[in-house]
């Protein structure tokens with residue numbers, strides 16, 4: 566189920582509760598009037614009946630969330646703010662510092678991919694429907710909206726943190742991509758990016774994408790590994806390495822992988838996609854590469870990781886590993902020092918996989 570956001574005025578991030586006009590005073594109904602149930606409300610159309618009236622507990626809870634605006638009652642913990650819809654499912658924050666980091670990561674991604682928002686070929690986009698899973702700040706959708714003004718672009722997320730001033734072909738929804746999808750119409754292109762650490766069941770998610778694509782539709786998954794390494798051994802024995810091991814273990818205990826990249830292709834093929842492509846891009850952490858482009862990518866990657874470390878680690882290390890917030894901060898200070906050391910040649914990989922749903926299925 567999803568709650569539409571961009572077109573909705575009922576959930577406004579700057580006001581706590583929607584204001585309504587008081588109802589007009591009612592006059593007593595004349596005696597001869599038909600029973601209220603048969604009487605259409607003046608000036609209003611009758612409510613259309615949803616003939617597909619089966620719904621699950623998930624659907625009900627989504628509607629409740631929408632009605633109470635509880636999607637905006639963001640909980641805070643150890644100084645960071647987290648999502649309110651299906652709380653506790655995703656362990657990274659949704660606050661301003663994390664939003665800034667996501668936008669920085671977007672810039673890093675663009676530099677690594679020579680400015681391309683997608684690698685899959687998208688031809689004849691007029692009237693086509695694109696979906697971005699876990700859109701974050703919605704920056705990818707907004708830029709896609711500008712690039713493809715004749716396509717309809719929908720981004721969804723647990724958190725309604727996306728801007729409202731967006732191209733008119735872009736809209737955002739609050740949704741859990743791991744629950745039943747309720748879109749009436751299928752899509753022509755489904756995209757997700759940087760969902761490492763987010764998804765509990767990747768194969769199921771990829772199957773869901775397959776079901777929700779039109780024949781010939783394209784899936785494109787772009788994911789960066791949280792696991793860092795060095796080719797010259799300079800990360801060996803560092804605090805960065807220790808953080809990485811603890812972080813990956815905590816995520817695993819919490820039922821998430823922080824390195825989905827190497828398996829994306831397998832999941833895409835298993836779901837039935839054909840014409841599958843896989844590109845691996847190396848992302849340096851820091852300005853240590855000689856190459857100008859890699860140096861720039863490395864600078865962006867380093868800043869976004871240093872900014873993100875606290876948000877990635879606090880909930881995972883305290884909730885899953887039982888560390889105190891202070892213990893987490895002490896480790897992170899040491900990790901930041903390693904990251905700033907030009908002798909540590911750390912990098913991580915980004916995997917971009919796309920495939921096409923067969924025309925006849």
Ligand SMILES: C[S@@+](CC[C@H](N)C(=O)[O-])C[C@H]1O[C@@H](n2cnc3c(N)ncnc32)[C@H](O)[C@@H]1O
Nearest residue numbers: 655699700701722723740741742743758759763
């Ligand atoms: C690391 S951010 C990536 C944001 C964006 N895709 C990008 O590339 O900038 C992951 C996002 O996925 C969202 N998310 C995680 N699990 C989700 C789920 N099950 N359903 C919807 N959104 C989810 C989070 O709220 C967060 O905004």
